[in-house]
Amino acid sequence: MTGVLRRPATHPAPAVGTDAEVTIWEVGPRDGLQNEAGVIPTATKVEFVQRLVAAGLPIVEATSFVHPKWVPQLADAADLLTALAADDALGETARDLPVLVPNERGLDRAIELGCRHVAIFASATETFARRNLNRSFEDQFAMFAPTVTRAREAGMRVRGYLSMCFGDPWEGEVPLRQVVESGVRLLELGCDQLSLGDTIGVGTPGHVRALLAAYADAGVGTDQLALHFHDTYGQALTNTYAALEAGARTFDASAGGLGGCPYAESATGNLATEDLVWMLEGLGVRTGVDLDALITTSAWMAGELGRPSASRVVRARG
Known part of the structure; x- marks a missing residue:
């Protein structure tokens, strides 16, 4: 595209502040790829993680130790982590890449491989x-x-994911109190951080503000919370901005907008990391992410998957 801007103009928003810094929790290698129908070679996944780390993503969730019967795409979790541990560029940091463990059996495998950061996934x-x-x-x-x-x-x-925080395709709207009580129980179990998931992408800015306020009333500040938005109804960035205004500073995103949920058919792709970084850069918010390297990575992965990237920024810059 001729004349396309490579960077947004920077205009900080008073409600967000001029010295804000956001941590992006990249979920592309795990949540992004788990629902892909065709088996992706382990070497491709290894390169994906390596590229994301090199692009400056501070946290890259590598894989999951879920049973391969349920998520065949991630059956190579041990091979992936072994290959990453052997990467001289990653070194010891490979052990800090988070992995999802659904139960004690999954935790056993994570311990055996020397992982130092795990996540659980609740509803x-x-x-x-x-x-x-x-x-x-x-x-x-x-x-x-x-x-x-x-x-x-x-x-x-230990991170705790909490799904269906904004709506459930079988139960409808989920009461704020129910979401807060569920999340508090995960924190009381010993989770360091709680990621609130809009699993089917039905949240709106007012709903986001109300949920964060409800957590604050329960004594849980935004420093303990992350937001995980899906873009099913095109609200992911709008909801992110609302959460930013409310003080949230950790957001989950997936390179190229990859992902969905294999157990909720109405759940479409995650918030694209490139789209998130573009907005944050425009607000003057620091992320530490090299947008050009990230775009190149997502375009490469889209080629590996044989389809265009879902990220609007990747498509615009293509």
Whole structure:
């Protein structure tokens, strides 16, 4: 495209501040690729992670130790992590790449491979807990308790994902109180951080503000929270801005907008990391991400997958 701007003009927003810094939690290699139908070679996944780290993403979630029967795409988790650990450029930092562990068996594998950062994935609703975890809403916490305890005893950091925070395709709108109580229980188990997921992308800015305010009323500040938006209804960036205004400073995103949820058919792609970085740069918010390198990486991965990138920024710069 002739004459396309390579960077947005910078105009800080008073409500966000002029010295804001945001941490982007890159989920492309795990959440982004987990629902791909065709098996992606492990070498391609390794290069994807390497490129994302080289582009300055501070946190790159590498894979998941979920049973391959449920997510075949991630059956090579151990091979992937072994290859990354052998990368001289990554060195010891490879052990800090987060991995999702659904239960104690997954944690055992993470410990064996020397991982230092894990995540668990819970639900704010009964139906999704049963569909995603094959557990009741209550039983999921009993399942996670020993996993989190053992991870903390092993010196690991633990993130808690909470899905269906803004709506559930089977149960409809999810009460704020239910979402807050679910998240608080994960924090009380020992999670360091809680990622609030708009799994089916139905949230709106007012809903975001209301949920963050409800957490604040429960004594949970934005320093303990991350936001994970899907762009099903085109609201991901708008919701991000609302969360920024409310003080949130950690956001999940997926390079090229890859991803969805294999257990919720109405869940489409994640917020594209490039689109997020473009907006943040325009606001003067620091991310530490090299946008050009990130765009090149997503364009490369789109080629590997044989389809155009879902990121508007990648397409505009293409």
